[in-house]
Every structure is written in C-alpha cells, then in structure tokens.
Amino acid sequence: MPRSSSLNWQDRLFRWACLGFALLILGLVAALAVELAWSSRLALRAFGFSFLWTQVWDPVREVFGALPFIYGTLVTSAIALLIAVPFGLGTAIFLAELAPPRISEIIGFLVELLAAIPSVIYGLVGLFVVVPWVRSVASPSVDAVLGWLPVFQGSPYGVGIFTAGLILAVMIVPFVTTVSREVLLTVPRSQREAALALGATHWETIWTTILPYARSGIIGSIFLALARALGETMAVTMVVGNRPEIHPSIFDPGYTMAAVLANEFAEATSNLYLGALIEIGLVLFGITIVVNGVARLLLYRLHDTSAVHV
Amino acid sequence: MSSIVPSVKPPRLAVREAPPADASSVAMAVDRLNAWFAENHVLRDISITFPKQQVTALIGPSGCGKSTLIRCLNRMHEVVAGARVKGEIWVDGMNIYGEGVDPVQVRRKIGMVFQKPNPFPTMSIYDNVAAGLKLNGVRNVSVLDEAVERGLRQAALWEEVKDKLKEPGTGLSGGQQQRLCIARALAVKPEILLLDEPCSALDPIATAKIEELLHELKTQYTVGIVTHNMQQAARVSSFTGFLLLGELIEFGTTDRLFTNPSDPRTEAYITGRFG
Numbered sequence: 325m326p327r328s329s330s331l332n333w334q335d336r337l338f339r340w341a342c343l344g345f346a347l348l349i350l351g352l353v354a355a356l357a358v359e360l361a362w363s364s365r366l367a368l369r370a371f372g373f374s375f376l377w378t379q380v381w382d383p384v385r386e387v388f389g390a391l392p393f394i395y396g397t398l399v400t401s402a403i404a405l406l407i408a409v410p411f412g413l414g415t416a417i418f419l420a421e422l423a424p425p426r427i428s429e430i431i432g433f434l435v436e437l438l439a440a441i442p443s444v445i446y447g448l449v450g451l452f453v454v455v456p457w458v459r460s461v462a463s464p465s466v467d468a469v470l471g472w473l474p475v476f477q478g479s480p481y482g483v484g485i486f487t488a489g490l491i492l493a494v495m496i497v498p499f500v501t502t503v504s505r506e507v508l509l510t511v512p513r514s515q516r517e518a519a520l521a522l523g524a525t526h527w528e529t530i531w532t533t534i535l536p537y538a539r540s541g542i543i544g545s546i547f548l549a550l551a552r553a554l555g556e557t558m559a560v561t562m563v564v565g566n567r568p569e570i571h572p573s574i575f576d577p578g579y580t581m582a583a584v585l586a587n588e589f590a591e592a593t594s595n596l597y598l599g600a601l602i603e604i605g606l607v608l609f610g611i612t613i614v615v616n617g618v619a620r621l622l623l624y625r626l627h628d629t630s631a632v633h634v
Numbered sequence: 635m636s637s638i639v640p641s642v643k644p645p646r647l648a649v650r651e652a653p654p655a656d657a658s659s660v661a662m663a664v665d666r667l668n669a670w671f672a673e674n675h676v677l678r679d680i681s682i683t684f685p686k687q688q689v690t691a692l693i694g695p696s697g698c699g700k701s702t703l704i705r706c707l708n709r710m711h712e713v714v715a716g717a718r719v720k721g722e723i724w725v726d727g728m729n730i731y732g733e734g735v736d737p738v739q740v741r742r743k744i745g746m747v748f749q750k751p752n753p754f755p756t757m758s759i760y761d762n763v764a765a766g767l768k769l770n771g772v773r774n775v776s777v778l779d780e781a782v783e784r785g786l787r788q789a790a791l792w793e794e795v796k797d798k799l800k801e802p803g804t805g806l807s808g809g810q811q812q813r814l815c816i817a818r819a820l821a822v823k824p825e826i827l828l829l830d831e832p833c834s835a836l837d838p839i840a841t842a843k844i845e846e847l848l849h850e851l852k853t854q855y856t857v858g859i860v861t862h863n864m865q866q867a868a869r870v871s872s873f874t875g876f877l878l879l880g881e882l883i884e885f886g887t888t889d890r891l892f893t894n895p896s897d898p899r900t901e902a903y904i905t906g907r908f909g
Contacts, residue, residue: 512752518818521710522769523770
C-alpha cells in the first residue's frame with residue numbers, strides 16, 4: 325500500500341530528526357565539559373586537584389585555589405535552602421490546602437511574580453535594604469545571643485555570606501512554592517478522604533497523607549531551587565562581599581564561584597589566571613551535575629512508593 | 635410480582651417488616667436530613683434508621699443522592715467545598731450534627747470504605763492498617779500488631795498478606811486493596827462501617843469475596859452500603875432504602891422491598907424499567 329509506505333517514511337524521518345535533537349543536547353553537554361576542561365588546562369596542570377582545597381587566590385603571584393569560592397557557593401546555597409524550604413513549603417501547603425481558592429490564586433500569582441523579577445533588582449534591594457538591616461539589626465542581635473559561637477559572630481560589614489543566603493532564599497522561594505503547590509494539588513481527593521475517614525484532623529491529613537504522597541515532587545522542587553541558588557550570579561555578587569576568604573562567621577564577607585567568574589573575567593590578563601577562572605566554571609558545572617544526579621537518585625529510590633513524579 | 639428478575643430474589647429472612655423502632659436495636663437514626671452542594675439541593679428530608687448489626691443497603695439510579703447520603707452519615711459530605719447539611723443523625727444518643735460535635739470524633743466511630751480502593755501508597759500493608767490507630771496516638775507495638783492482625787483477619791486478607799506485611803499496599807490486586815481498606819477501617823474498631831459502592835471497581839470474583847465478607851462483618855458491626863447493583867443489595871442486605879432524586883422513596887426489609895414494593899416508583903426501578 326503506497327499510503328502506508330509514505331507514512332512509514334515520514335515516521336522514520338520524524339524518528340531520526342527527534343533522535344538527532346536528543347543527541348545534540350547530549351553533545352552540547354559533552355562539548356561544554358570538554359571545552360571547560362581544555363580551556364582550563366593550564367590551571368589544571370599547574371595546581372592539580374589541590375586547586376579544590378587551596379585557600380589562596382592571588383592573581384599577582386599567580387597562585388590560585390578555589391576553596392573560598394566553593395565554600396561560599398555551598399554555604400550561601402545551604403543558608404538559602406534552610407530559609408526557603410520551610411517558607412516555600414509552608415506557603416505551598418497554605419495555598420493548596422488552606423486558603424480559599426480566590427486568595428490562593430492571587431497569592432500564587434504574586435509568588436510566581438517573584439520568580440520573574442530580574443536578579444539585578446534583587447541585588448539592588450539587597451544592597452540598599454538588606455545590607456543595612458543585617459549590619460545594624462541582624463548581625464548585632466544574633467551576636468548578642470549566639471556570639472559565643474564563631475559561626476554567629478557579628479561583623480561590621482553587612483555584606484557577606486548570610487546576606488547573600490538571605491537574598492537567594494527570597495529568589496528561590498517561588499520555585500519551591502509553585503512546584504510544590506502544583507504537586508500538592510495533584511494529590512487525589514481519595515487520599516485525602518481516606519485519611520479524613522479514619523478520623524484524621526486536617527493537619528494530620530496533610531502531614532501523614534498528602535505530604536508523603538507528594539514527597540518526590542516536593543524534593544524535586546527543592547533541587548530545582550538549589551540548582552538556581554548554586555548558579556545565581558548578579559544578586560549574590562552585589563551583596564556577598566567579594567572577598568576570597570573563608571571566615572568562620574556567616575556575617576563575614578565571602579565569595580562565590582559564579583560571582584568571581586562575573587567579576588574577574590575582564591581582568592584576567594594572564595593565561596593561567598584565565599585558566600583558573602575557567603576551572604572554577606568547570607567545578608561549578610561539576611557540582612551542578614552532582615546535585616542533579618543526587619536528586620535523580622533520590623527520586624529514583626522513592627519511585628516505588630511515591631505516586632507523584634516530576 | 636411476576637415481572638421481577640429471578641436473580642433478584644433474596645433469601646427469605648425472618649425479619650420484621652418495619653425497621654425496628656426501639657432504641658436498643660437501632661445503631662443510627664437519620665432525622666429529616668437535607669444536604670446541598672452549593673445551591674443544589676441533593677437530599678430532601680431523609681429519615682431512615684440503620685438497625686444494629688445488620689447490613690442496610692441504599693439503592694437508586696445514578697445521581698439519586700445515595701452516595702451523598704452515606705457520606706453524610708460520618709460527616710464526610712462537608713469536606714467538599716460548598717457542601718452543606720441540615721438535619722439530625724443520632725448515634726448512641728448523640729446527634730452527630732449537634733453543636734460542638736467534632737467531625738473528627740464522629741469519623742473515628744464511623745468508618746468508611748470508598749468506591750475506588752485508596753490505600754496510602756507510601757505505606758506498607760502493615761502501616762496502612764495501623765494508620766488509624768497511629769492517628770489515635772497508639773504507639774505500643776504489640777497493640778498495633780494485634781490490631782493489624784485482627785483487622786486483616788476480619789477483612790479476610792490475613793492469609794494472603796501475612797508474609798508480606800512490610801510490602802507496599804499498592805502492590806496488591808484491586809480486590810485485595812479494597813479488603814486492605816476495609817481492614818484499615820476496621821482496625822480502629824468503629825461502631826458502624828459505611829461502604830460507598832465498594833465493589834464498583836472490582837471484578838466479579840473480588841466482588842463475591844467482599845460480599846461474603848459483609849455477611850461475616852454484620853455479626854460485629856452495623857454496616858451501611860451504597861450500591862448501584864440491585865442484585866448485590868439483595869444478596870448482602872437485610873434492609874434496603876430506595877432513593878430517587880434526593881428523596882427516600884421507600885425503606886423496609888430487603889425481602890419485602892424487592893418482592894412487594896409499596897411504591898410504584900420502587901417497583902419500576904427494581905423491575906428495570908428505568909435506572
């Protein structure tokens with residue numbers, strides 16, 4: 325039959341085209357990794373793996389170590405998650421379970437709007453509002469209570485790891501909230517009713533039934549937020565302090581991988597300096613892949629028992 | 635009479651014609667119950683009694699309000715947004731719609747099984763059955779063990795799952811899942827068990843198992859069951875109520891209702907002239 329053979333031909337073309345696009349993505353990722361590694365070969369050769377745990381970043385003497393940036397990126401992201409996850413998840417539960425539909429819609433829209441604000445705006449707000457607040461309120465009052473712990477020692481700057489984490493938290497809350505809310509809304513009514521019919525209160529229904537049912541989706545939303553936090557550049561650069569140092573206190577200035585790339589690329593005069601910066605890019609790339617891999621693994625292990633997937 | 639489908643013929647039971655009126659033999663008495671979904675008046679002045687340790691069936695065509703009625707009986711109707719109820723339902727000398735009555739407490743005394751099996755997918759078989767007790771704060775392992783085994787035995791599921799209690803409940807077949815849900819409802823020792831078309835998603839063999847189970851259960855529990863299947867009502871129940879367009883048209887012993895209906899609409903329905 326000629327018609328079926330022409331369909332066959334179209335089918336095959338379609339399949340090959342799609343396969344091509346899929347392979348192109350794979351190729352792009354691979355090319356990115358290869359290019360990063362190749363461009364940073366000078367630094368890779370000069371410092372080896374010690375690049376990852378050396379604290380010195382001295383462009384004048386051409387000694388480069390990435391630890392302050394790795395530390396800054398991981399700690400600012402961790403602070404952001406610590407703040408954003410309870411906040412974002414709480415908001416999601418409120419929007420999906422407790423709020424009247426109209427209010428839920430309005431607040432949901434506002435939360436989504438947060439994600440649409442350019443990050444430089446967050447940076448400006450951070451610089452003019454959050455930094456003075458941290459300097460004059462947050463840092464002294466935390467210092468007064470918990471100052472005996474090195475982590476919470478006050479600092480006179482205002483800019484620093486904590487400030488960056490706080491700004492990041494606001495930036496990633498929409499990711500946690502919108503995705504978690506959607507996932508919570510997909511939990512079937514029959515699950516809710518099963519718990520209610522057993523004599524669960526509204527709170528118990530949410531806690532014992534709805535959240536477990538939606539957990540893999542919620543974890544997905546958290547990793548999405550984490551990926552955003554790890555890579556955020558502009559807003560962090562404006563409030564983190566930009567000092568390649570590791571201080572015990574979260575109120576002290578620091579630096580992140582994305583921030584140093586943005587700040588120093590233009591001034592990287594020597595090939596080794598440039599190579600070191602690109603190697604930082606390679607490390608950031610690696611960390612992002614590891615985080616995503618861990619997320620996949622976690623979701624995969626939850627796969628048997630959890631019912632909502634992202 | 636001659637128009638009745640033969641398979642509908644129920645077993646001849648020596649039960650009273652009218653539902654028992656004295657308080658000691660009535661588990662639940664519904665008095666002038668009205669229910670709405672937003673502006674939609676779905677139940678009109680329903681008055682019906684559920685005799686103790688008997689199976690009472692509610693039948694009627696789709697949309698007649700039978701599911702709404704059974705969901706009113708343990709205050710599940712009101713969990714839907716916009717749903718309202720007016721009227722009284724007396725259980726143990728208490729009006730469950732009385733002022734200050736906590737619906738959560740009502741639901742702990744009156745268990746419910748739904749149309750589609752809905753075990754908790756993140757929980758094992760054991761945890762599914764133990765869920766209600768854990769909600770009540772029971773943490774003692776031997777108490778839980780005992781309740782889980784009792785629940786599963788009463789739901790006729792114990793022999794099939796006793797060696798895989800730690801496996802997820804969703805790994806069971808549909809019929810087993812529904813019996814798991816029955817076990818879950820029974821584990822908290824409710825006084826009344828309500829079933830909302832419990833077999834509508836099951837194959838005939840699984841359905842037969844559940845029906846057999848209902849005969850066992852009524853020795854200990856008062857059972858209310860909604861079914862769209864008249865043969866099923868005839869097989870499992872001692873009393874039957876027929877609903878149409880939100881009104882209780884007729885209520886009586888299953889035996890009489892199916893053989894000698896007093897309302898022409900009941901007769902029309904059970905003889906298959908509409909539905």
